[in-house]
Structure formats: C-alpha cells, structure tokens
Amino acid sequence: MRTILFCQNNYAFGILEPIKEVLIEKDYPYTWFITDKLVDGFPFTSDDYTTEISDLKNFKSDAIFVPGNEVPYYLRGLKVQVFHGLAGEKKGHFRIRHYFDLYLTQGPYFTRGFDKFKAKYKNFEVIETGWPKLDIYGKDKLLYQAEKKKLLNEHKANTIVLYAPTFSPSLTSAPHLIEEIKRLSSNSDYLILIKFHPLMDNKWIEAYKELANSYSNIKFQDEKNIIKFLLMADLMISDTSSVIYEFLLLDKPVITFKNISKKIHWEDSDDYGALINLVERNLNEDPFAEQRKTIFNEFHPYNDGKSALRMVEAVEDYIEKNGVPEKRKLSFLRRRKIHSIFGK
Template identity: 65%
Template sequence: MKVILFCQNNYAFGILEPIKEVLEVNNDDFIWFIKEHIYNDFPFKSDKHTTKIADLRTYKSDVIFVPGNEVPHYLRGLKTQIFHGLAGEKKGHFRIRHYFDLYLTQGPYFTDKFNELKKEHKNFDVIETGWPKLDIYGKDKNKYANYKTELLKTYHAEKVILYAPTFSPKLTSGPHLVNQIKQLANKHPEYIILLKFHPLMAKEWLDVYKALAETTQNIIFQEEKNIIKFLLVADLLVSDTSSVIYEFILLDKPVITFKSISENINWENSNDYNALETLVKINLENDPFSQSRAYINSQFHPYNDGKSAERMVETVRTYIKVNGVPEKRNISFFRRLKIHSIFGKS
C-alpha cells in the first residue's frame, strides 16, 4: 500500500506520526507532503518527503491521510479525513467540503453527526477508528514523568499549569489573561505556568507572552510543536474554545475555560477573566468536575488501547480492497478553483 501523509500545518506532524510508525512496521511505502512554510519544523527529514504536488502526482498513492481541510481532488488515492482536533463546536468542523472519500472519526459524538451528513450528501463514507494523536495515552502515558519531576525540582514548585488558548480572534482568551497570568505566577511560586500557543496565534500576542515569560521566573514559553508532552505533564489546563480541552479531559484532569462556546461543557467555564486565581485553586484542590468528565470520555474518544493508528491503517487497507482506489474526486467548479489556488492546477 502506498500512502501520502499530507501536512498543511505543523500540528499535523504529531497526528500523523503514529500512522507513520504503523506503516513502517507493516513495510508499507509512504511519503510526507509538507507545505513549504512549515518545512523547517518538519521533524522527519530522513523519511521520504516532498514539498511539491507534482511529486505526489507521479507517486500514484493508494491512500492520502489528511488532518486538515483540503486535499487536491486530482491526486490518485483514497482521500481520508482524520481531523486535526476534537472541538466539534468550532465553525467548520462538520462542514462538508467534498474533498474526502472517507471520514475516520474519533468517537460516537462525531460518528453520529457525520453519518447524518452522509445520508444528505451520499458521496463519502464514515468509519469510527479513534484518533492517532492520542495513542500515546494508551501506550506510554508516563513518557514524560522524569521531565515533570525535573521541572518541579528545578523551579521548587508543586504543580504544573498549562495555558493553551485557541488562535481564533473571536474566541481566544489570549488578549484578556496577560495580567491575570502574571499575577497568578507572582503570587504562587508553587505553580509553574507553561505557555503553549497554536501555530496560527497572532504574532502580537505571542510577543506579549514571550516578554512575560522572559521577566517571570515561573512562566515558561514553550516552542515545541507537539503539545502532547505538555498535556501529559500538566496538572491543570487553562484555555477557552480549543480542541486541546478534550485532549486534556481524556487524561482525567481538571480544565478551566473562559467564554467557551462548546455545547457540551463538562468542566469549569467562566465569563470572568479576573476569577483565574480563585478557579485554579478550587480546581486543583477539589476537582469539582471529576464526575462530569465521563461524558467526554465516552462520546469524544472512548479508545484507550493506543491502537487508533493501527485501526486507521487497516480500515483504509480493507476499504480499497473492497472498493478500489479512486483516481480522482469529482468536485464542483468552485471547489476546483479553490484547490488550484492553494495547490496549483493538475
């Protein structure tokens, strides 16, 4: 089986890495496609890879795994959407753009909604597999335990707090929590506050938080691309309307959000940015939403066996064996124009 691992943003690397590992074990052939603007961040340069769509044309793949919104319709291969997050409330998550033959969903909440859309559009299939980015939860949840121990020891701290907001200007808490995070750090040296921002966050706010970290001992601005490391070591997450909330809740740890638009809020959510310090104390000491998190675990990602990547690979292998490999996907004139503007003509 010949596979393309299709990356438009650097968050795709951590999602696709477990699939790459399964392909290697199976001796399947694969190639990474990397958009040029993220090439410097690409961590697997010893693997076969390209930044040119023309190379993918000649590669003639059987399957294309895509944790993003678009893929060229004219490429050979089963165009497979594997998603870049779990935030179903975000604008566009359930939008059918008609670029994909197959949607591999993370859990029943997503599967049910996409099956309803399948009945309406009748031009794609839906199969639930789990999400490969979270395979580490089932395989090696304590991978960074030593890192956390050293971190706490170095800073003479007791708890790790992760601040990871979304980038969307209408939804992000970034502009509103600068002073509150500074105050929290200064008043509570027993906390280490890790800052981890989405790669599309506005530069002006990245600069503000970098400056804050440079002048505050127990605030650390993290530049690593894969957020999983920090989800695993953190004791509490602070966010807003971000997919990372669900990734963290699946670790059964407390979350605080500000002005979240989620339709399934099973964690601490507040409209008062000035309540940050109080809410951190309450949730670290009492964890009042511990019982409520069960819904997210059962509906958003009920798989804790660490085998979602395996299921994905075997699912597409079976699918093309039964249905064949699509040479291209038929889409509207408008959609073709959009693909041509992003990736060039066929």
C-alpha cells in the first residue's frame, strides 16, 4: 500500500509519526508531503519527502493520510481525514469540505457527529479508530519522567504547571494572563512551562519569552513536541484549545478561561485574576476528577497504543472492498479552491 503522509502544518508530524511506524512494520512504501515553510523544521529528513505536488502525482499512492482540512482531489489514492485535534466545539471541526473518502474518528462523540453527515451526503465512510498522536499514552506514559525529575530538581520546584493557550485572537488568553503568570511564579514550588501553538501571534511569543528570561521558574518551550510537556506537567492552564482534551485524557486537572465548549468537564473561569487560587484549588482538591471520565469515554476511549495500527488496517480493509480511487469528485468551486492552494 503506497502511502502519502500529507502535512500543511508542523503539528502534523506528531500525529502522523505513529502511522509512519506502522507503515514501516508492514513494509509499505511511503513519502511525506510538506509545504515549503516546513522544510527547515522537518524532523524526518532521512525519510523520502517532497514539497512538490508533481512528485505526489508520480508516486501514484494508494492512500493519503491528512491531519489537515484540504488535500488535492486529483491525486490518486484514498483520501483519509485523521484530524488535528479533539476540540469539537471549534468552528469547522464538523464541517464537511468534501475532500475526503474516509473519516477516521477518535471516539464516540466524533463518530456520532460524522455519521450524521455520512447519512446526509452518502459519499464517504466513517470508522472509529482512536487518534495516533495519543498512542504514546498506552505505550510509554512515563517516557519523560526522568527529565521531569531533573527539571524539578534544577529549579528546586515540586510541581510543573503548563500554560498552553490557543493562537486564535478571539479565544486566546495570552494577552490577559501574562501578569497573572508572573504573579503565579512568585510561588517557587511551581515550575511554569510556556508552550505556544505554532500560529501564535509573534507579539505574544516575544512577550512571554521576555517574561521567561526574567523569572527563573518560568521556561518558554520552543520544542515542537507538546506531548512531551503534557506527560511532564501536573496541571494545565489554557482557554479554548484542543490540547486540553489531550491533557485531560492523562487524568490530570485543567484550568481554562472563557472556554466556548457547551460541555465543560474541568475548571473554567471568566476571571483571569483568579488564576492563583484556581491553581491551588485544582492541585490540592482536584474537584473535577470524576467529570474527566466523560472525556475519556466520549472523546478517546483507547489506551492500548494501537490507534495508528487501527487506522492503517481500516484503510487496508476499505481499499480491499472498494479499490483505490483515482481522484475524488468535487464541485467546480471546490476544485477551484484546491487549485488555488496546490495548483493543478
């Protein structure tokens, strides 16, 4: 099964790497597609990769795994949506753009949502597999434990607090929490790690880097792999970011500010000034521990570390039953949009 791993943003690397490992185990040929802006930070340079759509045409793939919103309809291969997050409340998560033949969902909440559209449009399939980015939770949850211990010892701290806001200007807490993060750092028991989305406004990136340079127990993290920091942290602070669900699935407390979800199973507040009290309350009492079970059951009830394997096997089964599509039928406007992004 010849496979394309299709990346438009660097967060796709961590989602697709577990799929890559399955492809290697099965001895399937694969290539990465990355955009020009991703070349300098591409972590798999020993793999076959390209920035040219023409190379993908010549590759003649059987399957294309996509954790983004678009993929060229004219490429040969089953076009598979594997998603780039767990925030179903965000605008566009359940939007059907008609570019995909197969949606591989993370859990029952997402499966129900896309099954409704499947019944409506009748031109794609939905299969629940779990999400490959979280396979590490089932395989090696303690991978960074030694590094965490070393960090805490170096900073003479007891607890790692992770601040990971969204980049969206209308939803991000970054402008509102910078002074509160500074106040929180006055407690030397806390080591505060700042991890921003790749698309965060550079203004706030620089402001928080300056903050980290001024306080010894605040560290700004440039490393791309947020999973590392999710595994190391004891508590997360955020807003409306899909990463909060990834953290909740580790059964650890989350504090958000002005989250837009209609079903909140963690501490959410409209009062940025309450940060210090909320951190203390959630670390000491963990009042939402029972509610977190809903996130596990609905969003990602898989802890066996085999979601990537299920995805590859789902694609194998689909192709065996239906064959490999040469291209996907789209409306004129959809085709024109793809041409504007990727060319013809």
